[in-house]
Amino acid sequence: xxxxxxxxxxxxxxxxxAPLGELKVYELSEAELxxxxxxxxxxxxxxxxxxxxxxxxxxxxxxxxxxxxxxxVYVAYLVAFWALAVQGTISFVRWWRSRRSHDxxxxxxxxxxxxxxxxxxxxxSASTLTDPAGRAEP
Numbered sequence: 001x002x003x004x005x006x007x008x009x010x011x012x013x014x015x016x017x018a019p020l021g022e023l024k025v026y027e028l029s030e031a032e033l034x035x036x037x038x039x040x041x042x043x044x045x046x047x048x049x050x051x052x053x054x055x056x057x058x059x060x061x062x063x064x065x066x067x068x069x070x071x072x073v074y075v076a077y078l079v080a081f082w083a084l085a086v087q088g089t090i091s092f093v094r095w096w097r098s099r100r101s102h103d104x105x106x107x108x109x110x111x112x113x114x115x116x117x118x119x120x121x122x123x124x125s126a127s128t129l130t131d132p133a134g135r136a137e138p
Contacts, residue, residue, distance in 0.1 A: 026109055040102035045095035052088030056081050 028036070059081040068074045 024113055026112065028109065032105065032109065035102075035105055042095050042098040042101065045091045045098070049088050049092035049095060052084045052091065056084035056088055059084065 059077055063074070063077050063081065068077065
């Protein structure tokens with residue numbers, strides 16, 4: 001159907017198709033899909049560790065360099081230091097132990113692909129089945 005010259009709609013885009021040489025399809029379980037969708041959870045632990053440990057260090061430097069007259073203030077700084085240091089260390093250890101879990105999941109999914117596919121089929125478009133004159137090949 002030809003377009004009218006006064007048609008206000010924009011012209012349709014030109015679509016160029018570049019076929020892939022090979023397309024691999026992987027089967028996933030629902031649990032694996034959920035883990036991939038959630039993303040790497042260990043980054044949250046690293047973020048907490050990188051926030052808490054420098055804060056604990058600055059509180060420790062304050063305790064070592066400043067003259068604090070009140071015992072209450074000194075104890076508050078001391079409690080804050082230990083709370084941040086312990087929680088920051090725990091977060092760092094949890095990140096360290098689980099930092100490769102997302103990568104291991106992806107590697108285990110990729111390892112399922114056989115070296116030589118059992119069944120490989122090539123999809124052929126309709127344009128390759130016709131000769132330049134437009135006739136279908138037998």
